[in-house]
Amino acid sequence: MARKILLEHDEIPGIETYAVYRKNGGYKSVEKALKTMSPEQVVEEVQKSGLRGRGGAGFPTGLKWSFLAKPEGVPRYLLCNADESEPGTFKDRYLMEKIPHRLIEGMIVSSYALGSNLSFIYIRGEYMWILNILEKAIAEAYAAGFLGKNILGSGFDLDLRVAPGGGAYICGEETAMIESLEGKRGNPRMKPPFPAVKGLWGCPSVVNNVESLASVVAIVNDGGDEYAKIGIGKSTGTKLFSACGNVSRPGVYELEMGLSVEEFIYGDDWCRGIANGKQLKACVPGGSSVPILPAHLVTKTAAGENRLMSYESLADGGFASGSMLGSGGFIVFDEDQCIVRNTWNFARFYAHESCGQCSPCREGTGWMEKVLNRLEHGNGNLRDIELLEDINKKIEGNTICPLGEAAAWPVAAAIRHFREEFEWHVTHREESQSRNYGLLLKESLMH
Amino acid sequence: MVKITIDNVQVEVEEGTTILNAARKIGGEVVPPAMCYYSKLPGTGGKCRTCLVEVAAGSEKDPRPMPKLVASCSTPVMDGMVVKNKTSERVHENRGAIVEFLLINHPLDCPVCDQAGECHLQDLSYEHGAEKTRYEEERRTFDPIDIGDKIKLHMNRCILCYRCVHVADQLTDKRVHGVLNRGEHSEISTYIEKAVDNDFSGNMIDVCPVGALTDKTFRFKSRVWFLKPMEASCACDKCSGNVLLWMFGNEIYRVTARKDKYGEVEDQNGKPGWICNTCRFEKKSPENWKIIGPRTINRHSVISQGKYISPRSNSTKNISNGNK
Numbered sequence: 001m002a003r004k005i006l007l008e009h010d011e012i013p014g015i016e017t018y019a020v021y022r023k024n025g026g027y028k029s030v031e032k033a034l035k036t037m038s039p040e041q042v043v044e045e046v047q048k049s050g051l052r053g054r055g056g057a058g059f060p061t062g063l064k065w066s067f068l069a070k071p072e073g074v075p076r077y078l079l080c081n082a083d084e085s086e087p088g089t090f091k092d093r094y095l096m097e098k099i100p101h102r103l104i105e106g107m108i109v110s111s112y113a114l115g116s117n118l119s120f121i122y123i124r125g126e127y128m129w130i131l132n133i134l135e136k137a138i139a140e141a142y143a144a145g146f147l148g149k150n151i152l153g154s155g156f157d158l159d160l161r162v163a164p165g166g167g168a169y170i171c172g173e174e175t176a177m178i179e180s181l182e183g184k185r186g187n188p189r190m191k192p193p194f195p196a197v198k199g200l201w202g203c204p205s206v207v208n209n210v211e212s213l214a215s216v217v218a219i220v221n222d223g224g225d226e227y228a229k230i231g232i233g234k235s236t237g238t239k240l241f242s243a244c245g246n247v248s249r250p251g252v253y254e255l256e257m258g259l260s261v262e263e264f265i266y267g268d269d270w271c272r273g274i275a276n277g278k279q280l281k282a283c284v285p286g287g288s289s290v291p292i293l294p295a296h297l298v299t300k301t302a303a304g305e306n307r308l309m310s311y312e313s314l315a316d317g318g319f320a321s322g323s324m325l326g327s328g329g330f331i332v333f334d335e336d337q338c339i340v341r342n343t344w345n346f347a348r349f350y351a352h353e354s355c356g357q358c359s360p361c362r363e364g365t366g367w368m369e370k371v372l373n374r375l376e377h378g379n380g381n382l383r384d385i386e387l388l389e390d391i392n393k394k395i396e397g398n399t400i401c402p403l404g405e406a407a408a409w410p411v412a413a414a415i416r417h418f419r420e421e422f423e424w425h426v427t428h429r430e431e432s433q434s435r436n437y438g439l440l441l442k443e444s445l446m447h
Numbered sequence: 448m449v450k451i452t453i454d455n456v457q458v459e460v461e462e463g464t465t466i467l468n469a470a471r472k473i474g475g476e477v478v479p480p481a482m483c484y485y486s487k488l489p490g491t492g493g494k495c496r497t498c499l500v501e502v503a504a505g506s507e508k509d510p511r512p513m514p515k516l517v518a519s520c521s522t523p524v525m526d527g528m529v530v531k532n533k534t535s536e537r538v539h540e541n542r543g544a545i546v547e548f549l550l551i552n553h554p555l556d557c558p559v560c561d562q563a564g565e566c567h568l569q570d571l572s573y574e575h576g577a578e579k580t581r582y583e584e585e586r587r588t589f590d591p592i593d594i595g596d597k598i599k600l601h602m603n604r605c606i607l608c609y610r611c612v613h614v615a616d617q618l619t620d621k622r623v624h625g626v627l628n629r630g631e632h633s634e635i636s637t638y639i640e641k642a643v644d645n646d647f648s649g650n651m652i653d654v655c656p657v658g659a660l661t662d663k664t665f666r667f668k669s670r671v672w673f674l675k676p677m678e679a680s681c682a683c684d685k686c687s688g689n690v691l692l693w694m695f696g697n698e699i700y701r702v703t704a705r706k707d708k709y710g711e712v713e714d715q716n717g718k719p720g721w722i723c724n725t726c727r728f729e730k731k732s733p734e735n736w737k738i739i740g741p742r743t744i745n746r747h748s749v750i751s752q753g754k755y756i757s758p759r760s761n762s763t764k765n766i767s768n769g770n771k
Contacts, residue, residue, distance in 0.1 A: 168629070185626065190493040190521040356607060356626070356633030358494050363548035366631035370584045387581055394544035397515040398496050 003230065003256045005218045005238045006211065010098045016133060018140035021101040027146055029220040033109045034154040037220075042113035046216060048224030050236035055081055055172075055209030056287065056327040057402075058311050061216075067196040068114055069204040077205040078116040079181070080107055080213055082123040082130075083165050083172040086287035087349055088329030091240035092210040094252040096123075096130050099214075100137035104160065106213035108146060109220050111158050114206055118159045121210075122177050125167035134162050169353035173401045174207040175199075176355065187357045188401035209327075211240055232258030235310035239328055246278065246334035247271035257310040261285070262299040264309055265332065278334035281438075282417075285314050286326020288346050289406030291413030292339070293323050319413065338436045339421050343414040344372035350407035361404040364395040368411055375422060378429035385422050389415055449526040453477050453500075454534045466519035466530055467498055471709070478709075479532050480542075480571055482549075482656045483608035484520035487711055487719040491613050492520035495606065496545050497571060501538050504529035516541055539575075546575040551582040552631065553657075554603045562658030564671040567710060568606060589634060594624070595643040597663050597728045598652060602634050605659035611635060611651035618721060619645035635659070646685055649727040653704050653712060664728050665693075665701035674700055676744060679736040685723035687715035692736060699731045705742075 004010075014020040021027075033042050047062030068076060080103065084092040096103055103121070111119045123131050138160050141147045149157045163181055165171045171180045175189035178200050199205025215237055219227045228236045235257035244250045247265065249272045255264065265280065266273045274280050283298045284290060301307050302321035307314065314325045333342065351369035356362040368391055374380045392408040399405070415422060425432045448459050453470050454477040460469045468486070470478045479500055484492035492498075498520045502513040507527025516538060519530070532538055550572060557563040589602035607626070612635070615624035623643050627636045637643050643651075652660045674693040681688045693701045704712040704722045712720045730736065 170629075190518065192523070351630055354630035356628070356630045357609075358496055359545055359548045359606065360496055362607065362631050362633065363551050367548075367551060367582065367584075394541065394548070398499060398541055398545065400493060400518075 003238055004254050005230070006095060006102065006214050006240060007098070007252075007254045015099055016097075016101070016137065018101060018137065018144055021099065022144070026101055027105050027144075029217045030105060030108050030112075030146055031152060033112055033220050034152050034156055039113045039115060042109060042216075042220060045219055045224035046113070049219040049227040050224075050231075050234060051212065051215055051219060051227070052235070052311060053209055054211035054215070054239065054328070056086070056289075058325060061208060061212050064196070064208075065114060065206060067194070068206055069197045070115070071204070075118065075203050076114055076116050077200045077203060078107065078111045078114050078119040079174075079177065079200065079205055079207045080119070080121040080210060081172060081174065081177060081207050082121050082127070082210050083169075083177060084127075084210070084327075085124055085167075085169040085172050085353075086289065086327050086329055087346070088242065088244055088284065088331040089287045089327045090242045090244075091252050091328055093127060093130065094242070095210060095214060095240065096127075097133060100130075100134050101141070102214045102217060103134075103210055104137055104141050104147075106216045107160060108141075108151070108158060110206075110208065110213050110216050111160075112156055113216075116206075117157050118161070120181060120200075121160070121162045122171070122181055123162055123164050124171070125165050128164065131162055131164050138162065168355075169349075170355045170401075170403060173403065176401065177207065178205065185355075187355050188403075190400060230256055232308065232310050233312055235312060235325075239309070239325075241309065241328045241330045243271050243330045243332065245330075245332035246275045246337070247332045248273050248275045255309060257308075259309045260299070261307045261309060261314075264330075265299070271332070274332065274334050276334075278336065280332065281335045281337055282333040282339060284323070284329070284331040284333075284410070285309075286324045287329035288331070288349065289409060290324040290326040291319055291322070291409050292343075292417065293413075294417040297321050297417075319409070320416075323413070335438055336436055338376075339414055339418040340372070340376050340425050340432075340437075343411055344369070344376045346410045347372045347407065350403065354403060354407070358398075358400045358404075360395045360398045361400075361407065364391050364404065365407045367391055368407065372411070375425050378425065378433050380422075380426045382423065382426050384426070385415060385419065449524055449528075451524045451526075451528045451530065453530045454532050460524060462524075464524050465492075466500060466502075466517070466522050466524055466528075467492075469524050470519065470530075470532065477532055479519050480567070480574075481520055481709070482567055482571065482606060483610060485610050485613070485654055485711055486709075488610060488613040488617060488654070490616075491608075491610055493518045495549070495608055497542060497549075499538060499541055499545070501531040501535040502528060503531050543575045543577065546571055547577060547581070549606050550576060551580065552586045552603075553606070554586060554588075556604070559667075560601075560604065560658040561661045561666055561671075562604075562655075565710075566658060567656035587631060592636070593663075594637050594651075594660070595648055597649065597724065598643070599661050599663050599666060600635060601659050601661065602636075603659075604657050605635055606657055607633055607635070608656055610654040610656070611660055614651045614654055615643065615648070618647040618650055619643065624651075646723045646725070647721055649724045650704065650712075650721045652727075653706070653721075656710065662701055662727070664731070669695060669700050676742045678705065678739040678742050680739065681726065681730065681736050683723060683726055686726060687718070687720050687722070688726060689715045689720055690722050690726055690736075691742060692738065697733055699733060699736075702727045702730065 009024045051061045052058045170176045171186040173188045176186040180186040195205045264270045280295045284292045301316040311325045316322045347369040351365040354361045354365045392412045395404045395408045421437045479498040481498045482495035499516040500519045504510040506525035591601045624637045677692045679692045691705045
């Protein structure tokens with residue numbers, strides 16, 4: 001299952017330069033696409049590949065591309081979403097830092113497929129050094145004739161720009177990102193119209209994640225059918241996971257979808273188990289906004305099957321006993337971690353990052369943060385737990401963009417699976433301030 | 448033209464109309480409340496979420512229901528769409544939730560607020576609010592600031608509907624007035640307090656659904672329900688000059704634009720009847736105006752009822768218009 005497609009050659013020194021990248025097979029897909037394929041054929045290959053958006057929602061990329069409106073005389077834009085701000089997720093950072101040309105190559109091919117002559121990489125403000133890396137790589141690509149006018153004599157023109165954001169999480173939402181690119185406050189737009197119809201400056205636009213665009217390179221090189229053979233079921237291809245938290249070997253791993261979660265956490269090639277010989281308590285498999293899973297549901301599904309690293313298997317059991325693959329931020333908690341504290345920490349993040357445009361999210365995230373703050377610091381009541389559940393329900397589905405849900409899900413899941421621990425914080429106020437609840441075992445309470 | 452059913456009432460509207468405007472065409476009970484949408488200001492809507500409705504069938508072609516409640520002010524109708532507003536338990540429950548969210552940080556200082564009596568948030572809470580708050584934390588507070596010399600901003604009362612931002616953008620000099628910060632720390636501001644200096648800035652007061660933006664020439668002078676609204680006009684070279692005077696005896700307490708039953712300015716001579724600051728703030732003497740006659744206000748709010756009644760009582764019909 002250790003298969004490298006995106007991070008192929010990431011160990012080669014100098015791979016961030018054009019010369020080394022090119023020597024290792026770089027920009028072959030541009031040559032192939034521009035010289036032998038029509039834009040429609042590229043779209044078709046991506047559809048065949050079954051590639052799903054790597055930004056979090058997992059929407060099929062080819063299908064998204066097929067929605068792009070193509071009115072006459074109106075430019076179209078391809079926008080790369082590099083505003084990677086989800087706590088626990090740092091895969092795009094690694095990819096752009098190590099192999100910037102991979103993203104640029106993917107963007108050239110994708111822009112060709114979509115008919116975009118001006119494409120943007122929207123990068124979060126905190127990644128300023130990566131902006132420099134990308135701009136250097138883009139300059140090299142211009143010099144080599146892969147960007148600019150009449151690329152490889154095909155008549156296709158493409159300009160690629162990098163636009164830094166101001167560091168707001170909300171700008172990772174596609175319409176907020178477009179607003180920000182237009183120079184406005186990053187508030188999500190009302191949908192419909194969707195960006196595929198009315199996006200950047202009112203023109204049809206496609207917004208894709210860094211990893212999705214980088215994956216297009218392999219799809220064009222090997223063909224969509226070949227790519228679809230990698231992975232399992234509808235989760236095709238390889239996926240980058242950024243493992244963090246209490247694992248022995250955190251980092252960014254590329255794996256073929258379908259690897260078992262158990263192997264990923266404990267395998268020698270991967271995370272090498274829980275750090276310091278501790279036990280697994282919980283895991284958030286897809287970045288902070290997906291539901292948390294308690295230890296017994298991490299490696300096995302509720303039905304007792306092995307849980308695999310794939311869109312379907314991680315979501316198995318729905319929200320009752322499953323989670324989501326999300327953006328691949330794999331956060332592992334050991335027995336010493338306090339779930340209440342962690343939930344409060346996430347809630348604090350969402351309250352801080354809510355744009356404040358629509359009332360349920362603006363008021364609800366702040367409210368949840370305050371209630372959780374109280375619970376965590378030993379000032380809570382048992383009715384606060386019900387209150388939290390109720391606030392969750394009332395934010396969910398009532399907001400303009402998914403940030404409301406992203407804020408509500410982790411809290412709802414933490415209460416669902418760790419209610420005892422929340423209650424313990426209320427019933428053992430003093431004790432909860434000096435030690436952690438530990439594993440979710442009744443015995444641990446009976447010293 | 449497309450056909451759409453709202454709360455079992457069928458109506459035919461033009462393609463591209465929003466659900467809210469289709470409901471307004473029917474009128475009455477089926478109209479969802481709207482705190483941020485303002486038909487005269489393009490781009491408003493979608494933010495407060497009080498107008499959420501349930502779509503039981505998407506369209507004739509695709510009759511599947513929409514999984515989430517949708518903002519009726521920004522969702523266009525489809526042929527054969529079936530919408531539930533009053534008839535949906537889910538809408539009722541979620542609208543109550545939105546009102547709760549809007550109120551958790553609201554100071555509820557109606558007894559000293561100039562907007563009381565004509566406040567949309569007051570009406571909304573009256574209809575959908577809970578008796579008691581579940582919010583135990585301290586409310587966020589801001590100091591009141593002056594936006595220009597005639598307008599006071601009480602950010603504490605603001606529900607961030609963005610209507611005044613659109614007024615600033617569309618009627619006055621662009622980008623002098625906007626939103627600072629984000630999340631629950633968002634605040635309306637001009638950044639430098641006295642920056643709004645434009646002949647039409649006073650319309651911000653009219654569009655504000657709550658008491659966040661108030662007229663400094665009227666503040667604390669009287670309760671609105673003691674005043675008699677009189678239609679009047681004058682020759683003005685900046686605006687239509689068609690206004691509403693709020694009088695007590697022969698004294699003019701304040702001047703506003705003429706508003707319809709949804710609290711939006713009425714059209715005057717085919718254009719939205721925004722009024723200029725000279726008419727609003729400076730012409731406070733009866734000699735300035737040609738008074739046309741009294742105006743009936745048909746809103747269900749405190750102002751037109753004359754007194755507070757229990758929502759459970761059925762005697763609303765018998766109560767005469769208090770301000771006549």
